[in-house]
Amino acid sequence: MNHHTLPPLGIILCTGFLVPWLLIRARWAQQVPRLALTVWAASGALFAGSAALLSAQLVLPSRTGHRLSDALFALEMPPYEEWSHLSERECAAFAVAVAVLAAPVAGFARALLRARRSRLLHAETLRLVGRYDASLRATVLDHERPVVYCLPGRSRRVVVSSGALTTLTSPQLDAALAHERAHISGRHHLLVAAAESFAGVFPHLPLARLGGAAVPLLLEMAADDRALRRCSRDALATALYALASGKAPRQAFAAGGPSAALRMRRILTPQAAGHPVLRGLLTIAAAGLAAAPLIITCCSFPN
Template sequence: MNHHVLPPLGLALVTGLVFPWLLVRARWAQQAPRLALAVWIACAAVFALAAAMLPAQLLLPARTSHRLVDLALTLRLPSPRRMAAGSAREFLAAGAALAVAAVPATGFVRELLRARRARTRHAELLRLVGRPDPHLGVTVLEDARPAVYCLPGRSRRVVVSSGAVEMLTAPQLAAALAHERAHIGGRHHLLVAAAGAYSGRVFRRLPLARIGGRAVPLLLEMAADDRALRGCSPDALAHALYALAAGRAPHRAFAAGGPSAALRMSRILAPPAPGRPVLRGLLAVAAVVSVVAPLVFACCSVPG
């Protein structure tokens, strides 16, 4: 077997199977949700690249496949003259790599389009039944049940039910609105679509898809909580989450309450754990990379 298959195979196994199990059990992940989200994004990107390289490495001879690994590591594309002089076998390998890379890419676009259609339909409904509140900068929906949610993307807006306006105090409502605006400002719907891109038939059994599909939305809620806490008190946000926990939001929307409210409340009100979670997370990532990187470079350094 061509030993240059080993680097992309090892990276695919680490990012698709091993790292998701370690990350979902890491205590620092919920304390530093933005760092954990960055690691999930890196895992998805590296897995997509490694999975695309695998069929190419199987089809190419050892000398050419060695150059392919070098190109992937240095992120350099071959010159137009080199591409024009490619053999049929090399073009077949490139086609196979592009076909594999197209799976998560098309899944990402499909998720974006589905979510945009759902949000557009709901925005049109809100134009009929909702009323704008210039003072709060939101759309108020007449409903006795307390609910606060947002529609990100092109139809961006924050929606508040009349029940939430009556039930929440001014600081609590401001905290809930700050949470929703953090979702919109952070473009969190793109990360949700990226997580959904791996849920198709090809990758859905991978821990990267199964675990990431649950972990990424929760981490996004925690990241929005942290952003809201920059301008409000923990008590105000926790009480708002408690009041909105039973509230419902349309599909493809971000809600301030929801099923994760209890976990997030305890996280907000609990005293911070000793130590520096970001530093612990960086050290954990560095430890994994320090084990994998030498193996990759060792395989890449042998040309034949």
């Protein structure tokens, strides 16, 4: 057995199976959603990189290196003039690693293009049926149901229905608008596309399956936290209540929606961020330490 496969295998097991199991059960994740989102994103990147490294190590012979750094250097892009010095085995390993990494990258690109086309079509419709309100810096759409949502990306805009204008008070409307602008400024659509594409490439992986459901909710909570810098908790919570029944296009972010009740409870029962951050960092450290025995074992083997 090529013992250099143990470190990437350990990282794959930790990020693909252990970390999502810990995150989905961690209470701190919803209290500090930006930290949780960072862990989800880092886990996805580490999983993809480790999968590429593991695939390459399965192709390379065990004598290519003793330390983990040797395995990393085996995949390093050489200068153009040194390509001729690579063996066929090393070229095959490099090609396999690139192919493994290309799958999630291509899926991410497809998800972005598909979402962009959908948003552009919806933006064209809004130009025809909506009207821009300079005081709100939003497009007003004649619709009796109270809805506030945003289109991120290049076609970014905030949309407010006439029903929302008559239902929401001024502080509530300001809170809903601040929530939607937090989605736009935070480029949250990129994380949604990444989670969806990752779940498409690895549909049965716990990291992809659980992350695909957790990331959108955490993004809504992160936008809530950003909006609370400009509005009161009561204004945002009551705005979510009024907008809970509203629906938005698939590629848009809505202030209300099915997660409104959970987010209202979170907003109205705030907790100090210090302890959740500490618990989150301890969870991350525990997951990292889980891979340590495999790495130590690998480095303990003779060459």
